[in-house]
Structure formats: structure tokens, C-alpha cells
Amino acid sequence: MGRNPYTALLALSTVVLQTATTYAMGRLGFGYWWLSLLIAYCIGAFANHANYVIPHDATHNLIFRNKSWNKMVAIMPISRTSRPARLCSTGDSFDFSTADHADDQISL
Numbered sequence: 001m002g003r004n005p006y007t008a009l010l011a012l013s014t015v016v017l018q019t020a021t022t023y024a025m026g027r028l029g030f031g032y033w034w035l036s037l038l039i040a041y042c043i044g045a046f047a048n049h050a051n052y053v054i055p056h057d058a059t060h061n062l063i064f065r066n067k068s069w070n071k072m073v074a075i076m077p078i079s080r081t082s083r084p085a086r087l088c089s090t091g092d093s094f095d096f097s098t099a100d101h102a103d104d105q106i107s108l
Contacts (some may be wrong), residue, residue: 007063008073011054014047015076051077 023038058074
């Protein structure tokens with residue numbers, strides 16, 4: 001294990017996938033509500049989960065060596081979620097709480 005810069009590409013792909021799907025479903029209209037539910041269940045759930053996992057990896061600096069690049073990658077998927085959880089990941093306060101979280105995991 002270690003740093004994986006391809007995670008940034010995955011983050012960008014997830015954002016593009018969700019944006020394109022939203023646009024396409026908006027163009028189809030309300031008559032295809034059933035398709036919206038199916039796509040949300042089959043595709044959207046995985047994309048939404050990735051939108052929370054990727055920023056978590058970025059706060060552990062597991063994407064790039066450069067801390068600023070990791071913060072940019074962390075912000076990108078959070079911008080697509082309906083509820084930006086802990087958007088303060090750009091500040092040092094989240095980095096410290098993430099370190100505490102990692103220490104708690106190690107001490108178990």
C-alpha cells in the first residue's frame with residue numbers, strides 16, 4: 001500500500017459521471033422517474049460512497065505527496081454531495097482530527 005495518484009482520476013471520473021447522469025436524467029423529464037430510481041440505486045450509490053471515501057484518503061495524504069494537491073482532490077468529490085460533510089478538510093482542524101482517528105484505530 002501507499003500513495004496512489006490514480007485516485008485523483010477516479011475522483012474526477014466520479015464527478016463527471018454524476019454530473020452527466022444528472023444532466024441526462026433532467027433532459028428525459030418526469031416520465032422516466034423509474035429510471036432515475038434504478039440509476040440512483042445501481043450507479044449513484046457507488047459514486048456517492050466514493051465521494052466520501054476519496055476525501056478521507058486525501059486527508060491521510062494517500063493520493064499525492066503534496067499536501068495541497070491532496071486537499072484539492074478532497075474538495076472535488078465533496079462538491080457533488082448534497083450535504084458537504086466536514087468541508088473544513090481544507091483546514092488544519094480536520095487534519096488533526098483525522099490523525100486522532102488514525103491513532104484510535106491503531107491503539108485498538
